[in-house]
Structures are given as structure tokens and as C-alpha cells.
Amino acid sequence: MTMDVIVVGGGPVGLMTAALLDAAGVRVEVYERNVEPSGESRGTTMHPRTLEVLTMLDIGDGRRVSDVLMAQGKRVRHAHFATLRDMLDYHDLDTPFPFVLMVPQWRTERALVEYLRARAVPVHYGAEVTDVEQSADEVRIRAGGTPRAARYLVGADGAHSMVRRAAGIDFPGGVPTVVGFVADVQLAEPVHSAQYFWNHVAGHASVVPLTETTTRVFGVEVTDTGLTADQVRRRQAEPLTPEDLSRALKAICGTDFGVHSPSWMSRSSNTSRHAACYRKGRILLAGDAAHVHLPAGGQGLNVGLQDATNLAWKLAAEVHGWAPERLITGEAGYDSERRPVAERLVASTLAQDALMHNFSRAGEALREMFCGFIERRGELAADLSGWLSGLAVGYRRPEGAHSLVGTRAPDLALTQGTLLRALRPDRFLLLDFADEAPLAGLGSTRVEVAAAQRPTGMPDPGWDTVCAALIRPDGHVAYATESGSGLADAIAAWTGFDHEPVPAREL
Ligand SMILES: Cc1cc2nc3c(=O)[nH]c(=O)nc-3n(C[C@H](O)[C@H](O)[C@H](O)COP(=O)(O)OP(=O)(O)OC[C@H]3O[C@@H](n4cnc5c(N)ncnc54)[C@H](O)[C@@H]3O)c2cc1C
Structure with a gap:
């Protein structure tokens, strides 16, 4: 039986991708060349948005994967940029996780492996993938000497990715100096x-x-x-x-x-490289296979896990046959949305490289200037916190769209529970903020309608006046409206499902 998706690499990004694909009903298996889960603690800094997306993985006993890690990690209120003396304060961030969680990478990997084991998702250890080739219909590999095939393949096989090479994807960047x-x-x-x-x-x-x-x-x-x-x-x-x-x-x-x-x-x-594209035919890249950089500010693991979150629901929609073109190769596709994020990742780590590795008087002056910016807690500090925490990372907002479109939705109170715990990688959430709104008719297997409490005092004022919002499976806003107009069209454009338009007066 041909698998839906093969994931090459059982590091954190491969495991997260497999977990989300499985949660979306995709048949997936992972091939990892190491004979057992890694014991290395490499990425220890987990930022708020990563904890938010790990909340999507429901263990089934009332806990989420984020709960497991929270019980094992150490909370720290401040995050550093370029190891500068003055630090960014996460205390006021609008998230259930207003801190950095210090947790060794092997624990993150272990939590994901246990999640996959409990769901009987195969993670094959001691199975190095040596050949990858694709045709119009499938991808064929050799893993641990055995031939396997799948409809799609995700290369999460780290910085020296053989999948990237086999797919013929360039990996340009600068030469290391430190x-x-x-x-x-x-x-x-x-x-x-x-x-x-x-x-x-x-x-x-x-x-x-x-x-x-x-x-x-x-x-x-x-x-x-x-x-x-x-x-x-x-x-x-x-x-x-x-x-x-x-x-x-x-x-x-x-x-x-x-x-x-x-x-x-x-x-x-400080090697810094970025893949020329994230998709070639049926092969996709995620995590370190797609981008490497100076390990500064604890970003590689975090950005990689968010790559997985952006990729999995779109690939699941493609596997299930309903993904509109915009989710595959269009403006909301994985490559279109995540490459700009990694471009900023590379720029951010290069800037930290300049701050951290210049030991001249000029370097010292530059660091003092940055410390001042951070200490004053102005716009620059807010921008750095938004970026490093992952909370301000957003996607393209079409011209004329509501200001919330593309942004990450905060953990809004729903009539039952909260938004983060309601997200699932196989369907959108349609939030209904208007008491009398008859939006239930817009629900389907791809859209769950949830009554939401109108938020007040949110940092982004858009939430005060919105009456309905369509939230993507990864927690970003697909569409928002203050009058109810355009909802049915938006749902059709994102999910391929057609509905009768909802008259504005009914909202
Ligand atoms: C010193 C250091 C400190 C860091 N600190 C942080 C931090 O604090 N925060 C942070 O966010 N990031 C940090 N990072 C970065 C982080 O560790 C990486 O970004 C992260 O491991 C990337 O995960 P990945 O799953 O993409 O790749 P990897 O973790 O590299 O996993 C790839 C997996 O693929 C397997 N594999 C490779 N080739 C094959 C093959 N042909 N067949 C089968 N399997 C294969 C490998 O064995 C490996 O298990 C740090 C990195 C370093 C080196």
C-alpha cells in the first residue's frame, strides 16, 4: 500500500510534521537514520508561538504536547537578542505562554515521538534514506536498503539534507567565518x-x-x-x-x-544558507533542510516547528483532494508564506552575527546602542519581541482585506474553551462574535462554527469590532469582517466548499 506522505528525518521538525499530518487524517511514516531518538540538547529555547502551536497536538487525556513540555521545562521571563546585556521582556505578551521555556531539544523530540507512538504512526529508526526520485504520481525512496513509495515526501533531514540535493534544490548562502x-x-x-x-x-x-x-x-x-x-x-x-x-x-x-x-x-x-525553493513537484523541505544560520536567539527549532505547522494542513488538504490552488503553489502556499519568514530569520541572525562577533570599539558602541533601544522598551524592542516570540509573524494580507487578515489569532475565549485548544489541522474555525448571527449554515466537515466572546482591550483593535472571523487550521486569520459580507465567498476560496451568501442584515 502506497503511503500518503513519507517524512525523511526524525528530528523535531520531521516528527512535528508527521504528528500534524496524522492529526489531519493523513497516512504518514517517518524514516530516521539514527538508531534511536537523539539525546542531544541543541535547541533549548522555546518561544511562545511554538508552545501555542504545540497546543494543537491533543494527547487525548486532557493534555496537549505543550502541557507535557511545560511540566519538564523552566520558564524564563526574558529573551536575549545577540546575547546583549539588556533583554527583551515577554511578560506583557498576549499569549498563555508569556515566557521562554528552557527545555532540551531531546525532550521536545521525545514528547513528539511518544505522541506518534500512541497513535501508531511508524517512526523507523536505523533507516537511512539513500535514494529519492519522483515521477508525476509518486515519490520513491530507498530506506535502510528497502524500496518504499508515497504520494508526497517531506525532507526534514537537517542542514546536510540529501532530499534537498536529490530534488535539485539550490542552497545558496555565505561562507562561515566564526x-x-x-x-x-x-x-x-x-x-x-x-x-x-x-x-x-x-x-x-x-x-x-x-x-x-x-x-x-x-x-x-x-x-x-x-x-x-x-x-x-x-x-x-x-x-x-x-x-x-x-x-x-x-x-x-x-x-x-x-x-x-x-x-x-x-x-x-555562522554558516547561513537558504533553499532556493521549498517545493519541487511532490517533494517539500522543512526546518534546517530549508534554512541554516548562526544559532543565536534560539530560532532554528522554533522556525522549523512553525514551518511544519504551516505545511501540514495544506499538504493534508492536497492529499485529501480539496486544496485550492492558492494553498498548493499560489499566494497562500507553503513556499510563498514560509520563505519570507526564513529570509527574515537569516537577516536577523546575520544582524546578531554582526553584533556578537565584532570585538572592536565600533562593535562595542553598536552593542551599547542596541542595549539602549531594548532598555527603552520602544518600537524596536516590541518589534524584536514580536519576531523572536513568533507572535507577530504573519502572512500576506491582500489589498483591501481586513487588518486582521494574515495575523496570528490570539487565544480568544470561545463559548466553550479557547481558540488554541479548538484548532485542528483538518478544518477551519469560523468564529461567530455576533449574538444573533446565524452562521451555523456555513459549517461543514472543513469548517467548524464556534461562538466566540467579543474580546475587549485586545492589543490589536481589529478584534473589538469584528463580527465574524475565519481562522485557518494553523491559527492565522484567513478572513475577518465587521458586517458579515463576503464570508461565504471567503470560505469557498479557502476550502473549495460553496455556500449561499449570508445576507448582511442577518448578522
Ligand atoms: C548549538 C546549537 C544550539 C541551538 N540552540 C537552539 C535554540 O536554543 N533554539 C532553537 O530554536 N534552535 C536552536 N538550534 C537549532 C536547532 O537545533 C535546529 O534548528 C533543529 O534541530 C532543526 O530541526 P530539524 O528537525 O529541521 O533538523 P535536525 O534536528 O537536524 O534533524 C534532522 C534529522 O534527520 C536525520 N537524517 C538526516 N539525513 C537522513 C537520511 N538520509 N535518512 C534518514 N534520516 C536522516 C538526522 O539524523 C536528524 O535526526 C541550535 C542548534 C545548535 C547546533
Whole structure:
């Protein structure tokens, strides 16, 4: 039996993609070359929007995947940009998760694997995919030596993606110049909150508590900046040792904090690349397979999980045969919506690269200027918080459309429950804010109508006056209206279902 979708790569993005596809009724399986789930803690910073989208995954016992991670992580009110001294405050953000959750990446992967296991979605470990080719009707692969086929394939196989190469998708970008150190360790002299150290002769280092016992230390020595690509390759190939780490910390911070018992050590680089397209025929790319950059501000994992969220419901609609062209290759397609986000991701990390790796007096002055902007909590700080948290990431709003269109819908109160817990990757939500609104007739298998309480005092005033809003399966606003006009047309355009228009006077 040919699968609907094969996902190559059982990292966080592949697992999330499979989980959402399965929740949308798609037959999916994952192939992962490692023989078991990873124990690496790489991405530890989980931003609010990621916790919001993980709330879509219903474990079935009253908990969501976000609840599982919340019980395992550490909440931190502030997020850093470029490890600057002054930090962004998430406290006032309009979300049930106004903080950063510090949680090792292996825990995120474990929560997703357990979710998939409970649903009997196959995750094949020790199954390296070696060949990928596609025809007009299907994609064929060889995994662990065995041939398999599916209607579609998602390449979530990381930075060195073989799927990307097999599909012939270019991966242009800049050459790396910096090598950083990163490790999860224990400290004899623990720190109780994140500390950032700058030493203009030696380098910079960050010391960030992860759990009661584990601390993430990362940074860059001045001698590891301004390298050629060859030097970066050679330096990255040298294993980081506890002695290297201790020496670097002493030089930068004046102490090594009594560092001992590392559970993970690695060297990072500032390689920055972005796939020329996210789709070739029946093959799609997501996560690090589509974009890599300096690991700064904790963004790769977060943007990758949101790629998966944008991709899964559209691919599910395509598999089920009802996706309008706009969702496949059109203006609301995965490539059209997510490539601009990764372009900003690359720009944001390049800007942090410039702030973090310039140890001259000019670099110091630039950092002080940015600290001032953040400390004043003005427009720039709000823009950075909106971007890093993921809450302000929106999609294209057609000319003349309501100001809410494209934005992420906040966790509005519905008559029963709240919006985030009502989202499902296989249908839209039609929110009815007008008491007497007869919108039930617009419901279908693709649109659930939900009575919503008219919100007041929202940061975006559009919500105060809207009488109905069509919310996409990924939680973004597809259509909003203050009079009720255009709703039936909007539903038809997004879901392919035709309805009788609703007269405005009935609303
Ligand atoms: C030091 C460091 C710190 C980071 N910190 C953060 C952070 O705080 N926050 C954040 O958001 N991001 C962070 N990141 C980035 C984050 O780790 C990545 O963006 C994230 O892992 C991407 O997930 P992915 O699933 O796309 O790719 P990966 O995690 O790379 O997963 C890809 C999977 O595909 C498998 N695979 C590859 N080829 C094949 C094949 N041919 N067949 C089968 N399987 C294959 C691999 O074994 C792997 O399991 C950090 C990264 C690093 C290196």
C-alpha cells in the first residue's frame, strides 16, 4: 500500500510534521537514520508561538504536547537578542505562554515521538534514506536498503539534507567565518539566572541555567573569528574538550565556574544558507533542510516547528483532494508564506552575527546602542519581541482585506474553551462574535462554527469590532469582517466548499 506522505528525518521538525499530518487524517511514516531518538540538547529555547502551536497536538487525556513540555521545562521571563546585556521582556505578551521555556531539544523530540507512538504512526529508526526520485504520481525512496513509495515526501533531514540535493534544490548562502563553543555542563559555582560576559580581548560567553543541575555555556573566542571557510571546517572538526572549555571561560569570564561533567559539547558556526525553493513537484523541505544560520536567539527549532505547522494542513488538504490552488503553489502556499519568514530569520541572525562577533570599539558602541533601544522598551524592542516570540509573524494580507487578515489569532475565549485548544489541522474555525448571527449554515466537515466572546482591550483593535472571523487550521486569520459580507465567498476560496451568501442584515 502506497503511503500518503513519507517524512525523511526524525528530528523535531520531521516528527512535528508527521504528528500534524496524522492529526489531519493523513497516512504518514517517518524514516530516521539514527538508531534511536537523539539525546542531544541543541535547541533549548522555546518561544511562545511554538508552545501555542504545540497546543494543537491533543494527547487525548486532557493534555496537549505543550502541557507535557511545560511540566519538564523552566520558564524564563526574558529573551536575549545577540546575547546583549539588556533583554527583551515577554511578560506583557498576549499569549498563555508569556515566557521562554528552557527545555532540551531531546525532550521536545521525545514528547513528539511518544505522541506518534500512541497513535501508531511508524517512526523507523536505523533507516537511512539513500535514494529519492519522483515521477508525476509518486515519490520513491530507498530506506535502510528497502524500496518504499508515497504520494508526497517531506525532507526534514537537517542542514546536510540529501532530499534537498536529490530534488535539485539550490542552497545558496555565505561562507562561515566564526566557530563557537557550546556545552551542557555542571558548575561547582552555579549561576541562578542567565549571565552574559563580554571581554573585548578574549571573546564573549553566556552561562544559562537549564535545569536544577545542568547549565548551557556557549560563546566565541576572539581567535575563532575572522576565519576562512577552510579554517572553520578544520576548527569544527576538532572535538571540544573540557580543558578547552575551562580555558575559554577563564579567559572570557575570569572564572570557569568549576565546570565539570559535560553531557554534551559541540562547536557551532555562522554558516547561513537558504533553499532556493521549498517545493519541487511532490517533494517539500522543512526546518534546517530549508534554512541554516548562526544559532543565536534560539530560532532554528522554533522556525522549523512553525514551518511544519504551516505545511501540514495544506499538504493534508492536497492529499485529501480539496486544496485550492492558492494553498498548493499560489499566494497562500507553503513556499510563498514560509520563505519570507526564513529570509527574515537569516537577516536577523546575520544582524546578531554582526553584533556578537565584532570585538572592536565600533562593535562595542553598536552593542551599547542596541542595549539602549531594548532598555527603552520602544518600537524596536516590541518589534524584536514580536519576531523572536513568533507572535507577530504573519502572512500576506491582500489589498483591501481586513487588518486582521494574515495575523496570528490570539487565544480568544470561545463559548466553550479557547481558540488554541479548538484548532485542528483538518478544518477551519469560523468564529461567530455576533449574538444573533446565524452562521451555523456555513459549517461543514472543513469548517467548524464556534461562538466566540467579543474580546475587549485586545492589543490589536481589529478584534473589538469584528463580527465574524475565519481562522485557518494553523491559527492565522484567513478572513475577518465587521458586517458579515463576503464570508461565504471567503470560505469557498479557502476550502473549495460553496455556500449561499449570508445576507448582511442577518448578522
Ligand atoms: C548549538 C546549537 C544550539 C541551538 N540552540 C537552539 C535554540 O536554543 N533554539 C532553537 O530554536 N534552535 C536552536 N538550534 C537549532 C536547532 O537545533 C535546529 O534548528 C533543529 O534541530 C532543526 O530541526 P530539524 O528537525 O529541521 O533538523 P535536525 O534536528 O537536524 O534533524 C534532522 C534529522 O534527520 C536525520 N537524517 C538526516 N539525513 C537522513 C537520511 N538520509 N535518512 C534518514 N534520516 C536522516 C538526522 O539524523 C536528524 O535526526 C541550535 C542548534 C545548535 C547546533
